[in-house]
Amino acid sequence: MALTRYFCDAAWLGGGAVATDVLVTVEGARFGRVEAGAVRPATAVHLRGLTLPGFANAHSHAFHRVLRGRSERAGSFWTWRDDMYAVASVLAPEGYYRLARAIFGEMALAGFTAVGEFHYLHHQVGGVPYDDPNVMGEALFEAATAAGVRITLLDACYLESAPGRPPEGVQTRFSDGSVDTWAARVAGLRSAASGADRRVGAAVHSLRAVPPRAAAAVAGWASAEGAPLHVHLSEQPVENDAVTAAYGASPAALLEEAGAFGPSTTAVHATHLQPAGVTALGRSGTSVCMCPSTERLLADGIGPAHALAGAGSPISLGTDCHGMIDPFEEMRGLELDERLASGARGRFAAPALVEAAAASGHASLGWPDAGRIAEGWIADLVTVSLDGPKLAGAGGDHVLERAVFAAAAADVTGVVAAGRAIVEERRHLLVGDVARELRHEIGAVVDALSAS
Numbered sequence: 001m002a003l004t005r006y007f008c009d010a011a012w013l014g015g016g017a018v019a020t021d022v023l024v025t026v027e028g029a030r031f032g033r034v035e036a037g038a039v040r041p042a043t044a045v046h047l048r049g050l051t052l053p054g055f056a057n058a059h060s061h062a063f064h065r066v067l068r069g070r071s072e073r074a075g076s077f078w079t080w081r082d083d084m085y086a087v088a089s090v091l092a093p094e095g096y097y098r099l100a101r102a103i104f105g106e107m108a109l110a111g112f113t114a115v116g117e118f119h120y121l122h123h124q125v126g127g128v129p130y131d132d133p134n135v136m137g138e139a140l141f142e143a144a145t146a147a148g149v150r151i152t153l154l155d156a157c158y159l160e161s162a163p164g165r166p167p168e169g170v171q172t173r174f175s176d177g178s179v180d181t182w183a184a185r186v187a188g189l190r191s192a193a194s195g196a197d198r199r200v201g202a203a204v205h206s207l208r209a210v211p212p213r214a215a216a217a218v219a220g221w222a223s224a225e226g227a228p229l230h231v232h233l234s235e236q237p238v239e240n241d242a243v244t245a246a247y248g249a250s251p252a253a254l255l256e257e258a259g260a261f262g263p264s265t266t267a268v269h270a271t272h273l274q275p276a277g278v279t280a281l282g283r284s285g286t287s288v289c290m291c292p293s294t295e296r297l298l299a300d301g302i303g304p305a306h307a308l309a310g311a312g313s314p315i316s317l318g319t320d321c322h323g324m325i326d327p328f329e330e331m332r333g334l335e336l337d338e339r340l341a342s343g344a345r346g347r348f349a350a351p352a353l354v355e356a357a358a359a360s361g362h363a364s365l366g367w368p369d370a371g372r373i374a375e376g377w378i379a380d381l382v383t384v385s386l387d388g389p390k391l392a393g394a395g396g397d398h399v400l401e402r403a404v405f406a407a408a409a410a411d412v413t414g415v416v417a418a419g420r421a422i423v424e425e426r427r428h429l430l431v432g433d434v435a436r437e438l439r440h441e442i443g444a445v446v447d448a449l450s451a452s
């Protein structure tokens with residue numbers, strides 16, 4: 001088995017403090033011995049700066065990255081959704097692979113070693129399945145592997161435009177027509193998920209798009225398969241109103257009744273949750289994935305993250321619509337948005353924020369043995385330079401706070417994912433020039449949009 005040793009000037013190994021002079025042995029894809037206060041061997045790879053565990057991007061819709069900077073006009077969540085639907089109407093499998101590879105490459109450069117891709121772009125325009133009905137999901141698998149990151153493909157059931165209304169327009173690409181057809185297709189996806197870097201999970205798009213009875217069937221499938229289940233929950237007040245009007249209860253109450261809550265479920269956003277919903281999520285140990293930069297960008301609001309954590313829900317983080325792909329922005333966003341909403345500071349300290357971005361995120365994607373630098377865990381390492389003008393002099397001895405509250409994705413200099421170096425000196429070793437790839441692939445989508 002390949003054995004590599006890394007010597008970290010400083011590394012966060014859990015707890016409140018940062019350890020110095022940490023010698024990390026990597027055996028294959030996992031950590032062997034991890035030793036603080038070590039002497040640097042000449043043969044070890046020297047990681048300067050601060051080394052953190054790999055981050056998990058627990059909520060991603062890769063193609064939304066096309067809209068970065070292109071949908072900043074006045075409007076609402078719903079006008080942004082119109083723009084997103086236009087992009088969704090021009091994507092095809094071949095281009096989708098190249099686009100997603102570039103976007104997952106950007107994630108790797110930022111320190112993400114795993115992505116939870118919430119996938120609903122299944123079928124051809126008009127809703128007819130491709131000859132291979134999972135060709136779009138397989139493109140995402142291949143893209144993640146090509147970019148060196150692990151992927152959990154959260155295949156979303158999507159059946160309705162709104163309660164009682166069939167899918168309209170581009171939404172027909174998302175729908176399998178019935179939950180049984182969804183389950184049969186996803187069962188086929190499992191064969192494409194072979195490999196240590198891939199998982200299949202289930203998703204209920206939302207209770208706006210999936211009736212409670214079908215949501216219960218998806219939850220039953222996930223439970224029987226031991227697969228993670230993700231669901232958009234109460235992102236917008238309109239969603240709460242439409243669901244409550246149609247079914248007589250809140251989305252959270254209906255999901256609880258459907259048996260959808262539990263430790264292997266992640267509710268995404270939970271922005272407009274009622275107190276009873278906070279209690280239901282917490283007592284069931286359901287994770288909540290917050291996406292602070294997206295929730296700002298889409299004018300969603302600020303969710304009750306602190307109350308959820310206090311009630312018992314692990315908090316994870318995602319970059320969702322990819323207005324930016326920066327784990328540091330999401331980490332501090334969780335705490336800073338709480339400050340705006342509550343008038344109090346320090347509800348999520350730096351170690352809790354790293355825990356959310358790392359171990360809690362990986363666990364929500366079905367990788368409970370990733371997100372910590374410790375013997376036996378999956379060997380992910382993210383090294384942050386502390387020397388740039390932005391970070392110089394910041395934090396004093398509080399090195400972790402310096403990184404979490406002031407660093408940016410561009411400060412990540414090196415990334416090891418499952419024992420393999422994928423980023424060195426800020427360069428992606430597999431994708432190469434990620435910016436060029438993004439320019440090219442996004443350009444192709446924009447050309448298709450203007451031709452459509």
Ligand SMILES: [Zn+2]
Binds near residue numbers: 061
């Ligand atoms: Zn989403």
